[in-house]
Amino acid sequence: MTLVEGTNLRKTYRLSRRTSVEALRGVDITIGAGEMVAIMGPSGSGKSTLMHILGLLHAPDRSDGPMPGLRIGGTDATTLSDRERTRIRAQWMGFVFQSFNLVPTLTAAENVALAAEYAGMARGKAQSAAREALASVGLADRAAHRPMELSGGEQQRVAIARALVTEPKVILGDEPTGNLDSTRSVEVLAMLRKFNRERGQTFILVTHDPEVGAACDRIIRMRDGLVASDERVADVRAVAA
Amino acid sequence: MRLLRELSRRKLRTTLTVIGITIGIWALVVFSSMANQINGLVGMGTEFYADKIVVTDGEAFGSSPMRLTEADTIAALDDVAAVEPKIEFLWEPDPPVGFSTPHLVSGIVPGADAGHETFDLELATGRLLTAEDEGNVVVLGATVARKHGLVAGDSVEIRGEAFDVVGTLQPTLASPDITGLIPLATAQVIYLGDLPPLVAESLEAHEVVSQIVVYPTEGSDFAAVASAIEASVENSATMTGAEFNESVGATTGIFTAVIIGVATVSLFVGGLSVINTMAMSVAERTREIGIKRAIGGSRGRIIRELVAEAAVIGLIGGLVGLALGATVVVVANELGRASGNVLFDLTPATAAFAVGFSTILGMLAGIVPAWTAARLDPVSALRYE
Numbered sequence: 001m002t003l004v005e006g007t008n009l010r011k012t013y014r015l016s017r018r019t020s021v022e023a024l025r026g027v028d029i030t031i032g033a034g035e036m037v038a039i040m041g042p043s044g045s046g047k048s049t050l051m052h053i054l055g056l057l058h059a060p061d062r063s064d065g066p067m068p069g070l071r072i073g074g075t076d077a078t079t080l081s082d083r084e085r086t087r088i089r090a091q092w093m094g095f096v097f098q099s100f101n102l103v104p105t106l107t108a109a110e111n112v113a114l115a116a117e118y119a120g121m122a123r124g125k126a127q128s129a130a131r132e133a134l135a136s137v138g139l140a141d142r143a144a145h146r147p148m149e150l151s152g153g154e155q156q157r158v159a160i161a162r163a164l165v166t167e168p169k170v171i172l173g174d175e176p177t178g179n180l181d182s183t184r185s186v187e188v189l190a191m192l193r194k195f196n197r198e199r200g201q202t203f204i205l206v207t208h209d210p211e212v213g214a215a216c217d218r219i220i221r222m223r224d225g226l227v228a229s230d231e232r233v234a235d236v237r238a239v240a241a
Numbered sequence: 242m243r244l245l246r247e248l249s250r251r252k253l254r255t256t257l258t259v260i261g262i263t264i265g266i267w268a269l270v271v272f273s274s275m276a277n278q279i280n281g282l283v284g285m286g287t288e289f290y291a292d293k294i295v296v297t298d299g300e301a302f303g304s305s306p307m308r309l310t311e312a313d314t315i316a317a318l319d320d321v322a323a324v325e326p327k328i329e330f331l332w333e334p335d336p337p338v339g340f341s342t343p344h345l346v347s348g349i350v351p352g353a354d355a356g357h358e359t360f361d362l363e364l365a366t367g368r369l370l371t372a373e374d375e376g377n378v379v380v381l382g383a384t385v386a387r388k389h390g391l392v393a394g395d396s397v398e399i400r401g402e403a404f405d406v407v408g409t410l411q412p413t414l415a416s417p418d419i420t421g422l423i424p425l426a427t428a429q430v431i432y433l434g435d436l437p438p439l440v441a442e443s444l445e446a447h448e449v450v451s452q453i454v455v456y457p458t459e460g461s462d463f464a465a466v467a468s469a470i471e472a473s474v475e476n477s478a479t480m481t482g483a484e485f486n487e488s489v490g491a492t493t494g495i496f497t498a499v500i501i502g503v504a505t506v507s508l509f510v511g512g513l514s515v516i517n518t519m520a521m522s523v524a525e526r527t528r529e530i531g532i533k534r535a536i537g538g539s540r541g542r543i544i545r546e547l548v549a550e551a552a553v554i555g556l557i558g559g560l561v562g563l564a565l566g567a568t569v570v571v572v573a574n575e576l577g578r579a580s581g582n583v584l585f586d587l588t589p590a591t592a593a594f595a596v597g598f599s600t601i602l603g604m605l606a607g608i609v610p611a612w613t614a615a616r617l618d619p620v621s622a623l624r625y626e
Contacts, residue, residue, distance in 0.1 A: 057619050057620050058618075082540065083539060083540070086534070086537055086538070086539045086540070087537070089535065089536065089537045090536070090537020090538075090539075091537070093537075094536075095535050095536055097532075097535075097623065101528070101531075101532045101535075101623065102532075103529050104529070105246075106247070110243060114533070114536070114538075115536045115537065118533075118536060118537035118538050118539075118542070119537060162536065163536075166537075
């Protein structure tokens with residue numbers, strides 16, 4: 001079943017009056033429910049832009065070219081208002097960032113509960129959901145700590161708990177292991193893989209890291225704002241062997 | 242609760258802003274209390290003059306004597322219900338120069354107002370003067386009594402003579418507090434002695450007064466009565482309630498305007514300081530706002546969070562400012578009470594207004610930065626270092 005479907009996705013960023021960057025130049029992408037996909041490519045290849053569009057943080061360009069299409073779980077997301085896109089982000093999506101991006105003044109539990117509240121949960125329910133989510137990433141005993149009192153690996157696990165607390169359909173990761181050493185990277189990847197397998201949640205991970213790619217089912221390689229290749233990991237392994 | 246914890250985790254910034262607001266609200270509370278007190282006094286003056294006309298000598302601003310016989314002339318006029326001759330002079334002939342109001346001695350004829358005086362005096366100890374009193378007896382105002390530590394039965398010295406204290410009064414927060422009341426005849430002798438020898442030579446003690454208080458009949462035209470008095474008594478000047486309001490009301494009106502102006506400026510500065518802090522806070526938290534937007538925090542929610550935060554800063558600033566202002570008011574009034582200078586009147590309405598105003602000011606100051614924050618592009622906000 002298709003969860004995310006994008007066609008003709010284009011995005012040009014205007015940097016100044018004269019210079020602009022064509023970050024995406026017409027990308028077609030289909031991601032099925034329960035897939036774990038890595039989007040890889042060199043800097044400037046458009047992989048982050050693609051993630052921002054799939055995550056409804058930016059809208060695709062609609063002028064100067066073929067009309068883009070974007071469907072998330074069957075909903076046409078091409079022309080949604082900011083309010084509707086925000087609601088879909090809150091209820092359907094989870095985000096994990098390279099630099100963890102926890103709110104520094106809130107405790108781990110409060111950070112996680114915040115996402116649950118944004119998704120519409122009542123405060124009490126959000127708090128118990130936050131405790132459960134923290135337990136599922138092995139941080140039940142760190143609930144009352146603030147981000148600066150946690151290690152990088154722990155912070156990223158809190159961020160994963162925050163992304164999972166609403167039981168979203170899709171979790172988007174922007175270099176989720178980028179700031180972690182290799183041991184912590186492996187831990188975090190194993191955790192993501194586990195949630196993907198056990199709960200059937202879809203993961204879209206933008207990454208430089210071949211390890212992350214290897215942990216996924218599918219690798220989409222980007223180059224110059226276009227999809228350069230789209231391969232199943234099993235196939236990649238077969239070719240390498 | 243989470244909001245308070247968030248604020249408490251940004252102690253320095255929160256404290257600095259709260260101080261900014263606090264100063265504004267402190268000024269508002271203190272200045273408004275001062276305005277309240279002045280308006281109260283003016284109100285009392287208005288009440289005092291409402292039912293009477295005060296007649297003084299037209300020359301030398303009323304410091305020259307009038308004649309007691311002129312009271313009879315006035316009493317014979319139309320629409321005059323009662324006349325009350327009076328003498329007022331300073332307790333000490335040369336009072337020390339200072340901030341405090343000099344105490345007064347007032348020579349009165351008890352009962353001369355024939356029940357028209359509506360300003361009630363309540364006793365703390367002893368009794369009021371009666372028409373039968375003569376010689377050196379005195380009823381002391383609350384401030385005078387407190388200054389000398391006197392109650393009925395004690396004795397006090399006025400102008401070198403011993404007076405028996407027959408009563409002391411409850412505080413009125415008005416001029417009776419700083420006045421000693423003595424029989425008119427006793428006052429006439431002292432008053433005559435105070436006059437310049439050239440003036441005093443031609444007068445007898447029993448014929449001088451310093452002012453005549455006239456009570457016109459109810460419903461009569463006070464201005465007409467005042468004109469009639471000025472026409473029949475040579476060199477006389479009259480002051481009616483309307484004239485009092487005009488002269489004093491105009492002055493205090495300006496004073497109140499200045500006070501409110503000062504308080505408004507302080508609040509404006511306080512408000513700017515909240516805007517500044519909230520704007521800085523938004524800049525400082527750009528990334529955090531980006532995170533909240535990305536994980537599904539709506540614009541409305543971001544605005545509500547920031548505006549609520551600004552409102553709480555305003556509320557705390559208001560409460561602290563009110564507490565500091567109230568402290569100043571209470572301490573200054575306690576210190577001033579001994580010398581009869583109660584300068585402030587902090588009413589519940591003023592207190593509620595100060596705190597409410599401060600909270601609303603905080604909210605208003607928070608709206609623009611909050612709006613700016615909510616408009617941020619989450620992606621660029623997340624990249625912001």
